[in-house]
Amino acid sequence: xxxxxxxxxxxxxxxxxxxxxxxxxxxxxxxxxxxxxxxxxxxxxxxxxxxxxxxxxxxxxxxxxxxxxxxxxxxxxxxxxxxxxxxxxxxxxxxxxxxxxxxxxxxxxxxxxxxxxxxxxxxxxxxxxxxxxxxxxxxxxxxxxxxxxxxxxxxxxxxxxxxxxxxxxxxxxxxxxxxxxxxxxxxxxxxxxxxxxxxxxxxxxxxxxxxxxxxxxxxxxxxxxxxxxxxxxxxxxxxxxxxxxxxxxxxxxxxxxxxxxxxxxxxxxxxxxxxxxxxxxxxxxxxxxxxxxxxxxxxxxxxxxxxxxxxxxxxxxxxxxxxxxxxxxxxxxxxxxxxxxxxxxxxxxxxxxxxxxxxxxxxxxxxxxxxxxxxxxxxxxxxxxxxxxxxxxxxxxxxxxxxxxxxxxxxxxxxxxxxxxxxxxxxxxxxxxxxxxxxxxxxxxxxxxxxxxxxxxxxxxxxxxxxxxxxxxxxxxxxxxxxxxxxxxxxxxxxxxxxxxxxxxxxxxxxxxxxxxxxxxxxxxxxxxx
Amino acid sequence: xxxxxxxxxxxxxxxxxxxxxxxxxxxxxxxxxxxxxxxxxxxxxxxxxxxxxxxxxxxxxxxxxxxxxxxxxxxxxxxxxxxxxxxxxxxxxxxxxxxxxxxxxxxxxxxxxxxxxxxxxxxxxxxxxxxxxxxxxxxxxxxxxxxxxxxxxxxxxxxxxxxxxxxxxxxxxxxxxxxxxxxxxxxxxxxxxxxxxxxxxxxxxxxxxxxxxxxxxxxxxxxxxxxxxxxxxxxxxxxxxxxxxxxxxxxxxxxxxxxx
Numbered sequence: 037x038x039x040x041x042x043x044x045x046x047x048x049x050x051x052x053x054x055x056x057x058x059x060x061x062x063x064x065x066x067x068x069x070x071x072x073x074x075x076x077x078x079x080x081x082x083x084x085x086x087x088x089x090x091x092x093x094x095x096x097x098x099x100x101x102x103x104x105x106x107x108x109x110x111x112x113x114x115x116x117x118x119x120x121x122x123x124x125x126x127x128x129x130x131x132x133x134x135x136x137x138x139x140x141x142x143x144x145x146x147x148x149x150x151x152x153x154x155x156x157x158x159x160x161x162x163x164x165x166x167x168x169x170x171x172x173x174x175x176x177x178x179x180x181x182x183x184x185x186x187x188x189x190x191x192x193x194x195x196x197x198x199x200x201x202x203x204x205x206x207x208x209x210x211x212x213x214x215x216x217x218x219x220x221x222x223x224x225x226x227x228x229x230x231x232x233x234x235x236x237x238x239x240x241x242x243x244x245x246x247x248x249x250x251x252x253x254x255x256x257x258x259x260x261x262x263x264x265x266x267x268x269x270x271x272x273x274x275x276x277x278x279x280x281x282x283x284x285x286x287x288x289x290x291x292x293x294x295x296x297x298x299x300x301x302x303x304x305x306x307x308x309x310x311x312x313x314x315x316x317x318x319x320x321x322x323x324x325x326x327x328x329x330x331x332x333x334x335x336x337x338x339x340x341x342x343x344x345x346x347x348x349x350x351x352x353x354x355x356x357x358x359x360x361x362x363x364x365x366x367x368x369x370x371x372x373x374x375x376x377x378x379x380x381x382x383x384x385x386x387x388x389x390x391x392x393x394x395x396x397x398x399x400x401x402x403x404x405x406x407x408x409x410x411x412x413x414x415x416x417x418x419x420x421x422x423x424x425x426x427x428x429x430x431x432x433x434x435x436x437x438x439x440x441x442x443x444x445x446x447x448x449x450x451x452x453x454x455x456x457x458x459x460x461x462x463x464x465x466x467x468x469x470x471x472x473x474x475x476x477x478x479x480x481x482x483x484x485x486x487x488x489x490x491x492x493x494x495x496x497x498x499x500x501x502x503x504x505x506x507x508x509x510x511x512x513x514x515x516x517x518x519x520x521x522x523x524x525x526x527x528x529x530x531x532x533x534x535x536x537x538x539x540x541x542x543x544x545x546x547x548x549x550x551x552x553x554x555x556x557x558x559x560x561x562x563x564x565x566x
Numbered sequence: 567x568x569x570x571x572x573x574x575x576x577x578x579x580x581x582x583x584x585x586x587x588x589x590x591x592x593x594x595x596x597x598x599x600x601x602x603x604x605x606x607x608x609x610x611x612x613x614x615x616x617x618x619x620x621x622x623x624x625x626x627x628x629x630x631x632x633x634x635x636x637x638x639x640x641x642x643x644x645x646x647x648x649x650x651x652x653x654x655x656x657x658x659x660x661x662x663x664x665x666x667x668x669x670x671x672x673x674x675x676x677x678x679x680x681x682x683x684x685x686x687x688x689x690x691x692x693x694x695x696x697x698x699x700x701x702x703x704x705x706x707x708x709x710x711x712x713x714x715x716x717x718x719x720x721x722x723x724x725x726x727x728x729x730x731x732x733x734x735x736x737x738x739x740x741x742x743x744x745x746x747x748x749x750x751x752x753x754x755x756x757x758x759x760x761x762x763x764x765x766x767x768x769x770x771x772x773x774x775x776x777x778x779x780x781x782x783x784x785x786x787x788x789x790x791x792x793x794x795x796x797x798x799x800x801x802x803x804x805x806x807x808x809x810x811x812x813x814x815x816x817x818x819x820x821x822x823x824x825x826x
Binding site: 196275 | 601625626627628662663664665666667668719721722723771772773774
């Protein structure tokens with residue numbers, strides 16, 4: 037298409053308006069490239085490094101390519117059979133006229149009030165911080181955006197990734213994009229240009245394949261994410277029915293109060309408590325309640341931040357990493373000012389109860405009583421348990437414990453263990469003459485509807501472990517009873533509730549299942565002999 | 567209200583004779599949702615706010631955008647959710663890519679606000695402490711978010727973006743008389759949630775005015791993972807949000823937007 041009259045006028049008049057500036061250079065040429073240094077000058081063979089002053093024209097032959105370099109670091113690449121004129125060149129304003137052919141421009145970030153314009157047969161394109169290609173009618177914006185102004189006063193924006201095809205702005209096609217991103221520098225052989233283009237296309241195809249695979253694997257990622265838990269703080273929760281028919285909400289959290297401590301908290305919430313008949317009598321209230329089980333281990337060294345690093349850490353430090361304190365605390369927090377507590381609190385390096393001196397194992401004792409608030413619960417340890425009002429006990433191995441299981445594979449058991457009160461000196465005695473308390477527990481494995489499970493539920497073939505564990509929970513009802521004599525033996529006194537209530541815990545396997553799935557199991561994870 | 571909802575669910579589970587396996591699962595799901603709502607109401611409602619939040623960059627050549635969240639929901643089929651009816655969000659481009667300095671990414675600022683008009687329909691402002699039933703006298707649920715999103719081109723039609731979003735949600739509730747909640751007398755409840763989310767994604771323009779985006783995010787305070795795949799046209803956006811910690815992991819969304 038021939039330049040418009042306005043374009044020609046621009047060529048004739050404007051070259052007389054010249055601002056002194058550093059000249060544009062022909063940075064590189066290949067094939068037939070000619071330069072006309074002024075309106076009256078003749079066409080001469082262009083050489084690399086030649087200066088292109090304002091008013092000059094550059095044209096490439098059928099085999100020619102050229103690269104122009106401006107002082108403001110703008111690069112202009114000319115394809116074969118292209119004719120351009122440097123209409124205006126200055127520190128603040130540069131303008132190129134494309135008479136015919138096609139060229140690619142990379143205009144870097146321009147200074148304040150600095151302009152760069154390209155006049156084509158159809159419009160003037162203004163750019164700043166842009167890479168684009170242009171020919172007689174079309175313009176493709178690769179990066180940045182181009183503002184076009186037409187002779188009839190129309191203005192058009194051609195943003196990144198779009199092109200103007202002489203009629204409207206539309207998304208670049210893949211071919212247009214590839215041609216634009218091709219290496220236009222002169223002096224490159226055509227087969228090398230094709231190879232580079234093919235490599236570029238392959239890279240893009242790799243990106244597309246990656247995006248396709250990422251989308252296609254979404255379901256697999258979702259399933260694994262749904263089973264996985266968060267990195268540093270693990271949590272799980274479920275609503276179900278307990279063995280007594282009460283609606284229960286269970287919340288579990290595994291957290292790290294400090295770098296050397298791991299703590300698992302299992303909280304059981306009930307809006308009401310209907311205790312159906314069991315082996316033991318309940319003498320508490322039917323009101324709403326909160327029961328909790330807290331397990332805590334304090335190590336003698338800081339543990340890794342990521343729990344997935346635990347197996348490697350414990351494996352490589354199994355002789356040095358030890359548990360200093362280990363606590364298992366069961367509480368009924370329904371009355372926040374009188375928290376019924378049954379706690380096994382252990383400490384390493386205590387006197388061995390077998391009178392063997394100090395032992396490196398964890399030595400734990402039972403502590404029973406009421407704590408005065410949640411602050412005491414959060415800081416409870418073996419060292420301060422008595423000062424918090426709890427009474428210490430140790431297992432009375434002279435008295436006979438009672439155990440029992442469900443029949444026909446029913447997953448139920450009970451245990452009755454006698455404990456003797458610790459004397460003030462906290463040393464071992466044989467318990468003679470001291471009164472006992474009995475810690476009585478009934479333990480169930482239940483489903484989400486409160487039914488007691490059977491061993492056969494877990495031994496059937498074709499079961500889905502994830503579904504089965506999602507429909508299983510453990511319930512442990514803990515009573516602390518007084519003692520009565522029956523004949524020559526001792527037994528728990530069902531009518532004597534030491535705490536005045538029980539602790540009814542529902543524990544779900546969700547948290548442990550998720551952690552187990554993300555950890556590589558190790559036989560020596562915890563180095564303790566207690 | 568909570569006890570009534572639980573009673574209804576329990577009654578439905580007990581009275582419906584010969585409930586099929588699908589109904590058992592639905593009843594179990596309903597119990598899970600109620601349990602989650604009771605244990606942490608703001609966190610439960612935040613799932614709906616996340617469907618409404620948008621952190622994709624403004625398309626090239628545009629300067630400002632306005633967005634309206636139309637449908638969302640916890641089911642596969644998009645439904646009006648709690649943030650529908652009264653929500654608005656907007657984006658503004660502070661500077662385009664490479665304009666101020668070569669290679670400097672585009673920077674957008676996003677913000678949004680929603681409030682639940684449904685909450686007011688559940689209120690009984692005339693209820694008094696002498697009424698026999700416990701009723702809601704006030705309920706105010708809403709939230710807002712702000713985000714800064716940067717985007718950078720890797721190809722003319724492909725951009726990477728990353729951003730930081732601060733979300734806030736509030737639940738304020740008042741009862742006409744104290745109610746026993748786990749041994750504590752409660753007459754009012756005020757819950758707040760704040761989440762700071764870092765997100766990153768990729769955007770690809772595949773047709774005139776159309777693009778798809780893929781985005782992943784992680785909440786730093788509540789440790790919430792999220793992912794989103796969305797297809798956007800000139801005025802409509804259809805997206806699927808993926809929340810691994812939720813019961814229904816995939817949550818759809820339909821938004822309307824206009825860019826200038």
